[in-house]
Amino acid sequence: MEEIIFKNVESAFMKVRCKKCKNEQIVFSRPSSDVKCLVCSELLVKATGGKGEVLGEIIETYS
Numbered sequence: 001m002e003e004i005i006f007k008n009v010e011s012a013f014m015k016v017r018c019k020k021c022k023n024e025q026i027v028f029s030r031p032s033s034d035v036k037c038l039v040c041s042e043l044l045v046k047a048t049g050g051k052g053e054v055l056g057e058i059i060e061t062y063s
């Protein structure tokens with residue numbers, strides 16, 4: 001069971017860490033398609049049509 005808290009829902013970009021390989025990458029918070037880890041292809045953000053569902057670990061958000 002995971003709980004993901006968005007500190008700033010207005011943030012357009014965020015830094016997310018891949019739970020599998022620990023790679024960190026900047027992702028858009030409302031992606032139009034699924035965002036995968038550039039290193040291991042693990043799904044980081046799932047496209048929902050609105051705010052993406054973040055499956056990785058959010059390190060930082062940018063407004």
Ligand SMILES: [Zn+2]
Nearest residue numbers: 018021037040
């Ligand atoms: Zn990865």
